[in-house]
Amino acid sequence: MAKKKVFQISNALTEGLEETVTAAHNYNGELRVEIIPLKKIELDPENPRDLILTFEDLYNGIDKGDKNYLRKLSEKNSLLSLSNSIKDQGIINPILVYKHGNKYRLVAGERRTLASILSDKSDIQAKILDSKPTELKISLLQWVENVERKDLSLWERLKNLEKIIYSYSTGQNIPLDEITATNLSHLLGCSLPHAMNYIAVLTADNKLKTLIQHNQLKNLEKAALLATIQSQSTKDTAIEACLAGATLKKLKGILNQEKQSKSILKQPIILKGRGRQATFVNLGTTKKVQVAKLIIDSILDNAKVTHLKPHFSELNWSDYKSINHAFKQLLETLEQIEA
Amino acid sequence: MTKIIVNATHKGGEGKTTNSIMLAEYCALIKGLKTLIIDMDPQANFSGRYIQMEYDPAYRGGKIPAIHPDFDPTTDHEWDGRSSIANIFYGEEVIPYPTAISNLELLPAHSHKLQEAEAVTKNDVLEKVHLQLKRFLELSDVRSSYDVIIIDTPPSKGPLTIAAIKAATHIVIPAQMEQFSIEGIYGMLQLWKQESYYRTKDNQIELIGILPNQVRDIKLHKHFLEGLKMMKGVSDYVMPRVIKKRAIYTEILVEDANPKSIFDLPKTNIARQEYEAACQYIMERVFTYGKEKSFSN
Numbered sequence: 124m125a126k127k128k129v130f131q132i133s134n135a136l137t138e139g140l141e142e143t144v145t146a147a148h149n150y151n152g153e154l155r156v157e158i159i160p161l162k163k164i165e166l167d168p169e170n171p172r173d174l175i176l177t178f179e180d181l182y183n184g185i186d187k188g189d190k191n192y193l194r195k196l197s198e199k200n201s202l203l204s205l206s207n208s209i210k211d212q213g214i215i216n217p218i219l220v221y222k223h224g225n226k227y228r229l230v231a232g233e234r235r236t237l238a239s240i241l242s243d244k245s246d247i248q249a250k251i252l253d254s255k256p257t258e259l260k261i262s263l264l265q266w267v268e269n270v271e272r273k274d275l276s277l278w279e280r281l282k283n284l285e286k287i288i289y290s291y292s293t294g295q296n297i298p299l300d301e302i303t304a305t306n307l308s309h310l311l312g313c314s315l316p317h318a319m320n321y322i323a324v325l326t327a328d329n330k331l332k333t334l335i336q337h338n339q340l341k342n343l344e345k346a347a348l349l350a351t352i353q354s355q356s357t358k359d360t361a362i363e364a365c366l367a368g369a370t371l372k373k374l375k376g377i378l379n380q381e382k383q384s385k386s387i388l389k390q391p392i393i394l395k396g397r398g399r400q401a402t403f404v405n406l407g408t409t410k411k412v413q414v415a416k417l418i419i420d421s422i423l424d425n426a427k428v429t430h431l432k433p434h435f436s437e438l439n440w441s442d443y444k445s446i447n448h449a450f451k452q453l454l455e456t457l458e459q460i461e462a
Numbered sequence: 463m464t465k466i467i468v469n470a471t472h473k474g475g476e477g478k479t480t481n482s483i484m485l486a487e488y489c490a491l492i493k494g495l496k497t498l499i500i501d502m503d504p505q506a507n508f509s510g511r512y513i514q515m516e517y518d519p520a521y522r523g524g525k526i527p528a529i530h531p532d533f534d535p536t537t538d539h540e541w542d543g544r545s546s547i548a549n550i551f552y553g554e555e556v557i558p559y560p561t562a563i564s565n566l567e568l569l570p571a572h573s574h575k576l577q578e579a580e581a582v583t584k585n586d587v588l589e590k591v592h593l594q595l596k597r598f599l600e601l602s603d604v605r606s607s608y609d610v611i612i613i614d615t616p617p618s619k620g621p622l623t624i625a626a627i628k629a630a631t632h633i634v635i636p637a638q639m640e641q642f643s644i645e646g647i648y649g650m651l652q653l654w655k656q657e658s659y660y661r662t663k664d665n666q667i668e669l670i671g672i673l674p675n676q677v678r679d680i681k682l683h684k685h686f687l688e689g690l691k692m693m694k695g696v697s698d699y700v701m702p703r704v705i706k707k708r709a710i711y712t713e714i715l716v717e718d719a720n721p722k723s724i725f726d727l728p729k730t731n732i733a734r735q736e737y738e739a740a741c742q743y744i745m746e747r748v749f750t751y752g753k754e755k756s757f758s759n
Contacts, residue, residue, distance in 0.1 A: 130685035132644055137693055139648050144695035147655040152663040253663075 156217045159227055160246045164220060164236055167228045170261070174198050174233065181240045205238040214239065217248035219264055221255050230261055258290040266311060277324075277343060278336045284321055287311075320347035334362070344371055348378070357381045415446050422453060427460055465748045466599060466611045467670075468630040470653075473646030474617035477636040477675040479508050480711060482614040484724060485634075488741035490565040491725045495609040498558060500547050501571040502595075502626050503616040504580065509570035511715065512561040524573030530557055548575030550598045551591060562722075567608075580620045591621040596629040610748075619649060627657050627667065632748050636673045636705075639686035647672055670747045671699040673740060676707040703740040708733050 166172065175191055176198040185195045218232025227249065229236060239247045256264065266283055291310060292299045308318035320343050324335070327350035334340040340349075345365055352358040361369075361377050369377075409415060423432050431453070439445045467485065469478045482499065489495040501508040506515055506525040518524035526544055533543035545557040547569040558567040582588050598604065599611060613630065615623045627633060635650050637643045657667050672690065677683050690700045705711075710733045714724055721727060727734040 128681055130682045130689075132686055132689040136644060136648060137689070140644075140651065140690075140696045141694045143648065143651040143655050144699065147651070147658045147669075148695070151658040151666055152661060155660055155662055 156248055156250055158246045159220070159249050159251070161236065161240055161244060163225070164218075164227050164229055164247070164249075165223070166233070167230070167255075170229075172233065174237070176202075176237060178237070178240060181237060199241070202234060202238045202241055205234060206241040209235070209238050209244065210242040214248060217250050219252070220249045221252040223255070227251065228255070230256065231264060257294070259287065259294050262287040262290055263310065276338050277341050277346065278338065280343075281321075281325060281335065284325065288325075317343075320344060323347040323350045326350065331362070334366075339366060342371070345374060348374055352378065354381065412440055412443075412446065415450070416440060419446075419450060419453065422457075428453070428457065431456065463631075464599075464605045464608050464611060465632060466613065466630045467632045467634060467744070467748060468613040468615060468626045469634050469636060470615045470623055470626060471635050471637060471643075471646045471650050472617055472619040472623065473637075473643055473649075476617075476638055476643055476646065477673075477705070478617070479503070479614050480715070481634065481636045481673065481675070482508055482612055483511060483715075484737050485741055485744060486566060486612045487563065487723045487725055488738065489610045489612070489745065490563045491723060492738070492741075493745065494565060496607065497566050498569065498604075498608040498611045499566065500569045500595075500611060500613045500626075502547060502576065502622045503571055503614055504573040504576040505616070506571035506573055508614040509568060512563075512566070512568045513559045513570055515570065518572075518574055521574040524577075526572050526574075527559065527570040530559060532557070544572075546570050546572035546575065547595075548572040548579060550594050551575065551579045556598070576616075576622060580616065580618070580622050582621055588621060592624050592628055595625040599629050610745075619653060624653065627653055630667055632668050632670050632744075634670050634673055634744060636675045638676050639674055639683040639690075644686060644690070668747075669699055670744055671701040673701050673744075674704045677704050678707050701740065701743060703736075703743045705736060705740055708736075711737075 164178075166178070176185075176195045180186075180189075180195055181199070185192060185199065189195060214232075214235050216232075216235070218235050219230040220227035220232075221230060222228075230252070232249075236247060262283065266287060287310060288299065288302050288307070291297075291306070292302055297306075302322075304315055304318040304322045307313075307321060308315045311318065324331075324343065324346045327335075327346065331340070331346065331350055335346060340346050348371065349358065349361055349365060352361055357378065361374055364377055365374055419435065423429060423435060435449060438449050469482045469485070471478060486497055486499045489497040499508065499512070504524070509515055509527065510525070514528035515525040516528055518526045527546050529543040530545055533541065535543070541555070545555065545559070547556065548571065549556045552575065556569060558569050561568055579591050582591050595613075604611075613626045615626045633650075633654060635647055637647050651669075654667065654669050661667060674683075674687055674690075677687070687700070687704070691697050710724070710727075713719060714722065724734050724737055729735070
């Protein structure tokens with residue numbers, strides 16, 4: 124009889140269709156980008172700022188009597204290259220705002236907004252949220268914006284991350300130090316190992332943090348590796364190597380070397396073995412005749428067996444078999460004495 | 463508000479044009495709605511059903527609409543007498559053609575001009591093409607003249623299809639229950655998803671659903687249809703109506719077919735009943751948008 128035919132839409136296609144519909148439901152309206160007049164954008168007074176330059180400073184010119192005149196001027200100059208690129212190409216990533224009355228309040232994109240004003244534009248592309256997002260949502264959105272930015276230092280990313288973790292912990296009522304890498308990976312949508320790296324660096328000691336802050340340590344994986352080293356001396360060696368430009372592989376090598384160089388005696392003498400209970404003692408084997416001779420001679424020095432010494436004086440120390448035989452006899456004699 | 467329905471899928475032969483025809487005639491003949499049909503497909507088949515199309519002397523194989531019946535060479539000096547939807551891409555005036563059905567007007571295709579718009583690649587021009595149909599259909603003159611606008615699209619995911627999706631309030635995906643067609647559904651859902659990201663929540667594009675088309679009583683079709691209905695989320699978008707493969711659906715497209723429309727057949731005719739049920743389902747969904755979504759099967 125012929126096989127009954129069954130037709131099935133492939134798993135990959137099924138998955139793709141299901142994911143597409145779900146994504147469309149969950150995110151509709153989230154990527155709405157519109158062009159809004161720069162004049163309608165205002166800063167959110169509740170959000171901390173990095174810059175002190177204001178929109179008015181750019182529209183009206185910085186007042187020379189301003190006590191922050193020099194700082195504002197240097198901030199303005201630092202925006203020039205961005206402003207030039209905006210003149211040529213416009214902004215690449217839209218800024219993020221939320222509606223506030225008939226104005227828009229800035230969530231992310233302060234530098235882009237200032238630079239656009241500086242380049243004499245009258246409007247800007249913006250993603251518009253319907254209402255003010257929560258603290259956590261803002262820091263997450265800023266994180267998403269920043270992840271794509273290459274010019275952001277590890278330190279700046281860590282500062283951003285601290286904000287996320289802080290608002291998450293207050294929002295969820297979880298103590299700060301109980302936030303796990305799993306929490307973080309869910310929040311950021313990153314892999315668990317990546318989140319573990321961040322957690323490791325966030326809890327690093329001050330020496331390491333200072334290096335990151337001064338941009339001497341830029342790589343997350345390296346920083347995380349250094350942060351997890353327990354022994355201070357190994358850590359110092361590794362940090363030194365890292366600053367000298369060692370690769371991640373090399374740093375891992377230093378760690379491994381350290382582990383191997385520890386003598387076996389440093390391992391705990393008492394072992395918790397598994398399996399059947401032992402009923403005899405195995406004294407081990409050695410290829411080195413001198414070691415065997417050392418053991419046998421030491422035993423023969425014991426008063427209980429010292430009378431056996433003459434028996435061993437004629438032992439052929441170059442023949443393993445006769446040494447084995449002699450040692451066996453020694454053991455038997457000892458067992459008889461101790462019994 | 464005027465409802466704008468687009469029949470779209472980038473795979474050819476799924477029944478986009480047939481479905482556009484059925485839906486347009488259902489709206490105009492059965493529902494008595496003021497209906498505008500727009501042909502965005504350079505093949506111009508949709509246009510050819512309702513008005514005389516001529517071969518383009520300047521562009522081999524291409525078609526252009528015949529001279530407009532309202533054209534008067536003695537007074538219209540600025541106008542060459544032809545008008546197509548492609549004019550919106552060239553900043554030219556657009557004048558709908560009347561059809562043999564009184565409530566039904568047409569903005570026909572112009573093969574060459576549409577193909578030029580479809581071939582645009584430069585970013586800034588592309589953006590204009592994408593938004594041009596939406597802008598045109600937002601004009602109050604257009605809105606106030608029609609209850610329903612039905613757009614037929616080319617079999618592609620190019621600028622013309624995107625323009626139609628951007629302009630639409632509702633989207634219908636006709637599809638056969640076959641491998642390549644299901645893959646085509648996937649591609650179209652991507653466009654729908656992308657568009658839904660960019661729209662505000664109160665102005666969403668509504669996916670009415672996948673209309674299983676040209677279905678035969680074979681295992682493949684049955685199994686694939688069941689498969690779609692089993693998928694999480696997707697099942698809500700598989701229409702509870704099915705169009706079977708019937709000769710009559712292609713026979714009525716013949717130029718001097720009698721009757722001309724499926725809706726001229728007696729009400730007892732099984733083909734008419736089948737397509738009317740599908741059209742009824744679609745239009746009920748269209749007019750209950752934003753309200754509670756409950757429908758009788």
